[in-house]
Amino acid sequence: MMRPLDDMQREILDRVPRLGPVEVGWDSAVGAVLGAEVIAPEDLPGFENAAMDGFAVVASDVAHAPIELAVIDDVAAGSLPSTPVVSGTASRIMTGAPIPPGADAIVPVEAVETVGDARIRILEPAAVGDHVRPVGGSVKSGDRVFNPGLRLRAPHVSVLASMGIRPVVRRRPVVAVMSTGDELVPPSTLTLDPGSVRDSNRTLLEGLLVELGVEVRDYGIVGDSAATFEAALDKAAADADAIVTSGGVSMGAYDVVKLSLRERGTVDFWKIAMQPGKPLGFGSVAGRPFFGLPGNPVSVFVSFEQFVRPALLSMMGADRLFRDRIPGVLDDGIDTNPEKAVFARVALSRDRAGTWRARSAGGQSSNVLSALAFADALAVVPVGVGRVEPGGAVELEMIAWPETRTREEALGAR
Ligand code: AMP
Ligand code: MG
Numbered sequence: 001m002m003r004p005l006d007d008m009q010r011e012i013l014d015r016v017p018r019l020g021p022v023e024v025g026w027d028s029a030v031g032a033v034l035g036a037e038v039i040a041p042e043d044l045p046g047f048e049n050a051a052m053d054g055f056a057v058v059a060s061d062v063a064h065a066p067i068e069l070a071v072i073d074d075v076a077a078g079s080l081p082s083t084p085v086v087s088g089t090a091s092r093i094m095t096g097a098p099i100p101p102g103a104d105a106i107v108p109v110e111a112v113e114t115v116g117d118a119r120i121r122i123l124e125p126a127a128v129g130d131h132v133r134p135v136g137g138s139v140k141s142g143d144r145v146f147n148p149g150l151r152l153r154a155p156h157v158s159v160l161a162s163m164g165i166r167p168v169v170r171r172r173p174v175v176a177v178m179s180t181g182d183e184l185v186p187p188s189t190l191t192l193d194p195g196s197v198r199d200s201n202r203t204l205l206e207g208l209l210v211e212l213g214v215e216v217r218d219y220g221i222v223g224d225s226a227a228t229f230e231a232a233l234d235k236a237a238a239d240a241d242a243i244v245t246s247g248g249v250s251m252g253a254y255d256v257v258k259l260s261l262r263e264r265g266t267v268d269f270w271k272i273a274m275q276p277g278k279p280l281g282f283g284s285v286a287g288r289p290f291f292g293l294p295g296n297p298v299s300v301f302v303s304f305e306q307f308v309r310p311a312l313l314s315m316m317g318a319d320r321l322f323r324d325r326i327p328g329v330l331d332d333g334i335d336t337n338p339e340k341a342v343f344a345r346v347a348l349s350r351d352r353a354g355t356w357r358a359r360s361a362g363g364q365s366s367n368v369l370s371a372l373a374f375a376d377a378l379a380v381v382p383v384g385v386g387r388v389e390p391g392g393a394v395e396l397e398m399i400a401w402p403e404t405r406t407r408e409e410a411l412g413a414r
Contacts, residue, residue: 002273004383005306005341012282013321016289016311019171019241029157031213032169033317038146040163043136048099049077051131055090055112055120056081056103059128065111071118075100090120099132106131139163149319170317176236177205178219180229180248180256181295186221200369201246201300205293208304209244214312224254233260237286241315244308247295250279257281257292267292273383275340276366277303289315296366302343302378305399328356328396330379330388338386345375348396358396376400 021035050056056075061067073083073091081100085091090107091100099106108131111124139145145163150156152167160167184199185192192198199221209216217240222232229248236243248257249269258281261267267283267290276299281292289311293303310321328348336342346358358379362371377396381388388394 002271002278002339005272005274008270008272008280008282009307009310012289012307012311013314015284016242016315018317019173019315021168022171023166023168026157026161026167029152029160029167029169030154032152032167032172033313034146034148034150034152034156034168035170035317036148036168037144038160038163038165040139040141040143040145041165042163043141044139044162045133045135045137048135049133050075050093050095050097050099050106051133052106052108053094054092054106054108054110054131055122056085056093056100057090057105057107057122057126058085058087058103059105059126059130061087062105062107062122062126065122065125068115068119068121071120073100090122104128104132147319149317151313151316151318151320170315172214173241173312173315174215174217174239175209175312176217176219176240176243177202177209178229178232178236178243178245179221180224180245181221182224182254184221184223200297201293201295204297204300204369205244205246205304208301208309209312212309212312214316222256224248224256226256226260229256230260233285237288240288242289242291242312243285244291244293244304245281246293246300249281249292249294261285261290261292266290273340274302274306275337275342277306277343278340280307282307294366297369298345298366298372301372305378305397306343323397323399325380325395325397326356326377328358328377328379328394330392330394331357331359331390333390333392334360334379334381334388336381336386336388338384341383342381343378343397344381345371346377346379346396347374348376356396358394376402 069090072089075081075091075093075097077094077096084101085103105126107122107126113121115121179199179202183197185196187198206216219232219236222229245257248255258269267281269281271278272280279294283290291308293300313321345361347361348356348358351357361375377398379394
């Protein structure tokens with residue numbers, strides 16, 4: 001019996017812990033998840049200030065233009081106005097500088113001409129509040145600004161910086177990675193012996209983990225011997241918050257992960273109704289979540305995406321765990337096993353009407369790593385569907401949002 005994908009996802013999310021909060025610097029908060037709500041301790045801006053370079057005026061003076069005013073002061077950002085503005089006068093003011101007492105509008109420098117020493121002519125009328133940034137116009141004291149569970153991007157961290165609030169985030173998990181398989185040799189191997197394969201899964205997993213913002217511990221290639229695997233596993237369980245392995249979980253005679261861990265009884269081995277990525281080991285080793293991914297590179301990726309990524313995001317405290325899916329159209333038809341959720345690797349383009357069109361990114365066997373590299377999305381063909389006709393609708397799970405406009409296009413637009 002194969003186990004439904006969402007059922008497995010539910011069990012995993014139910015069983016992985018959430019890590020505790022830590023205070024970090026503003027420079028290391030991007031990618032981490034907010035661990036506590038953020039309440040604004042003060043108004044932002046904290047003082048009324050100019051939104052443009054220009055002149056602070058009494059609005060009633062300039063209800064009609066043109067009109068001449070005497071310039072009585074010069075207020076730079078960071079300085080305090082020394083003189084109140086009264087009817088018939090104006091203070092030169094820079095963006096961000098405090099509005100002088102008595103002034104209630106800013107006339108931009110573009111709407112003013114100089115008519116002599118310390119005299120200006122206002123060319124366009126202004127009203128109360130024009131180009132004045134009010135106190136609390138961005139955030140009001142006591143506002144709930146962010147909720148816990150928010151994965152911080154640079155603008156979020158910058159809002160915290162603007163309020164002087166140190167980020168309190170959930171600790172980032174330390175994740176141990178190892179590759180099983182006696183056929184594996186390091187990527188630096190120049191000449192392969194017959195039957196040997198460069199270990200590409202570890203590079204893939206470590207890259208995905210780095211993109212996710214977790215801390216990676218590399219346990220290397222552990223072969224297919226139970227002794228080597230178990231020694232590395234026990235060390236990883238002592239050092240890391242979660243363990244991810246590749247290979248050795250299916251039906252082979254030397255599938256070391258399955259053979260070793262079945263004995264211990266804390267990891268279960270499943271067949272999931274998905275393709276690629278049917279075999280999966282999940283459980284705990286010395287209390288640490290353990291993910292035994294398949295060996296085929298594309299299966300590693302899809303299993304990581306469906307199980308490990310959401311689990312780690314959940315450990316990090318994130319409230320949003322799953323990648324966005326957008327509707328699209330499959331250019332070439334596809335035949336799939338209706339008993340499995342199939343994730344086809346597709347490259348995308350948008351047609352004139354704005355529809356996302358997906359075409360196969362290459363071979364769809366689970367060993368074809370290159371097609372994964374060319375893919376922008378996984379086209380999801382759900383259980384119960386055995387064929388999508390050319391032009392048929394599919395959901396596209398976005399695994400990359402690459403930049404589009406090229407340097408040549410940008411330069412050509414001159
Ligand atoms: P397994 O699940 O261990 O039987 O491995 C399935 C397939 O994936 C075999 O063709 C392995 O050689 C290949 N494979 C396993 N681990 C890796 C790895 N780390 N890098 C590249 N290919 C691998
Ligand atoms: Mg193997």
